[in-house]
Amino acid sequence: MWYNQEAMKKISFGNLMVTGGAGFIGSNFIRHVFEKTGYAGRIVNFDALTYAGNPRSLDDVAAKFGERYVFVRGDIRDPEAIRRAFDEYSIDAVCHFAAESHVDRSIVSPGAFIETNVNGTFNLLQAARERGDAFVRFHHVSTDEVFGSLGAEGFFSETTPYQPHSPYSASKASSDHIARAYHDTYGLNVTITNCSNNYGPYQFPEKLIPLMILNAVEGKPLPVYGEGLNIRDWLHVEDHCAAIWTVMTQAESGTTYCVGGRSELRNIDVVKRICALVERFRGPLPNGAPRESLITHVADRLGHDKRYAIDCSKIERDFGWRQTHTADSGFEETVRWYLDNPAWVESVRSGEYLRWIETYYAGR
Ligand code: NAD
Ligand code: TDX
Numbered sequence: 001m002w003y004n005q006e007a008m009k010k011i012s013f014g015n016l017m018v019t020g021g022a023g024f025i026g027s028n029f030i031r032h033v034f035e036k037t038g039y040a041g042r043i044v045n046f047d048a049l050t051y052a053g054n055p056r057s058l059d060d061v062a063a064k065f066g067e068r069y070v071f072v073r074g075d076i077r078d079p080e081a082i083r084r085a086f087d088e089y090s091i092d093a094v095c096h097f098a099a100e101s102h103v104d105r106s107i108v109s110p111g112a113f114i115e116t117n118v119n120g121t122f123n124l125l126q127a128a129r130e131r132g133d134a135f136v137r138f139h140h141v142s143t144d145e146v147f148g149s150l151g152a153e154g155f156f157s158e159t160t161p162y163q164p165h166s167p168y169s170a171s172k173a174s175s176d177h178i179a180r181a182y183h184d185t186y187g188l189n190v191t192i193t194n195c196s197n198n199y200g201p202y203q204f205p206e207k208l209i210p211l212m213i214l215n216a217v218e219g220k221p222l223p224v225y226g227e228g229l230n231i232r233d234w235l236h237v238e239d240h241c242a243a244i245w246t247v248m249t250q251a252e253s254g255t256t257y258c259v260g261g262r263s264e265l266r267n268i269d270v271v272k273r274i275c276a277l278v279e280r281f282r283g284p285l286p287n288g289a290p291r292e293s294l295i296t297h298v299a300d301r302l303g304h305d306k307r308y309a310i311d312c313s314k315i316e317r318d319f320g321w322r323q324t325h326t327a328d329s330g331f332e333e334t335v336r337w338y339l340d341n342p343a344w345v346e347s348v349r350s351g352e353y354l355r356w357i358e359t360y361y362a363g364r
Helices: 024-036 055-068 079-088 103-108 111-130 167-186 208-218 237-250 267-282 313-319 327-340 342-349 352-362
Strands: 015-019 042-047 069-073 093-096 137-143 190-195 222-225 231-233 256-259 264-266 295-298
Touching: 015 024, 024 042, 024 055, 024 237, 042 055, 042 079, 055 069, 055 342, 079 111, 093 111, 093 237, 103 111, 103 167, 111 137, 111 167, 137 167, 137 237, 167 190, 190 237, 208 222, 208 267, 208 327, 222 267, 231 267, 237 256, 237 313, 256 313, 264 267, 267 295, 267 327, 327 342
Parallel strands: 015 042, 015 093, 042 069, 093 137, 137 190, 190 256, 222 295
Antiparallel strands: 231 264
């Protein structure tokens, strides 16, 4: 890892709260911080365990890091629960991941997105502000979806105006503005990252890549929205975690950084690559047909953003951050991970998720 240990001492804290640490990126981040950064303090994982939160994703961390890792089941919609955890663990920094994160769910049921992503973020910022000088950093994890949708040309950057379209992206845009307001108004030490689509281990199989891997393995239809021509910029979760830690520990208060994969692909090409990888490891379908034959074009997502792509030259220039994965290496590693971890897959698929997804696809 290319971390600069001296530069990381710029912002120093020892009682870090990670919200949403039982989710996909949060669990990878906690493991990354303990294993890769030299951080010597404690991490308090504050997570409500919604359908997307799976504490089993951190079984290894809990066993290895003992008292330095604390799990608190708590809801960011509850200001008192946040304050209790802040006081009990003398929280001096927050890395805020907790959110309702799935665009399709936000189209069906937007209310939870406003409550958690907007009000929940406000509750956390307020609790951080109340700690006064004892609080040194609030890092807010956000998305490129706040910028809206691109045409065939151009990139999102830190200066792109906000133009969110889905209830999910509007709720994230709102939380970004509130976080910035707490810096500008109260001087709270805030940083923000806006990143592109993540993939990698421990991602809940409602998102494109893990859903397609598992369906391709099991011979189920691969539901591609519309023609599959929408474009996303794919970022390996490990590269995202390194970017967040870099910004959290080195960036000036009040700054924003865009983080991307420099890896734009059309959805249909992502799905075809996954089919090819599953076929390489597991062979064709039992009837001899290629896995690609499972691709099924279904009704398009409402308000489906056409293209996301990030210009991440600011974080590269300021800190020397770079992606360490390509789509080729990262997709292969990710398909292998899902094939090698059936117990984790079963643990998430036995829950509420399955009932929701069945209802959702029934009408398409
Ligand atoms: P996820 O859905 O996998 O995990 C979300 C976690 O938050 C879960 O553990 C869940 O239990 C927890 N949570 C939800 N509501 C909560 C509440 N009210 N109180 C406490 N905990 C709650 O999400 P993810 O993909 O890991 O995304 C993490 C963050 O990164 C989100 O803020 C998301 O907007 C942002 N982000 C994600 C991506 C991506 O590609 N996944 C890209 C850009 C930004
Ligand atoms: O079954 C599917 N078929 C399909 O064609 C699913 C689940 C998705 N898609 C398409 C929709 C998108 O164009 O694939 C693309 C990726 O979809 P998602 O995995 O749902 O991601 P997206 O909507 O792009 O949002 C993700 O990236 C930005 C995360 O879910 C957000 O939390 C993040 O902010």
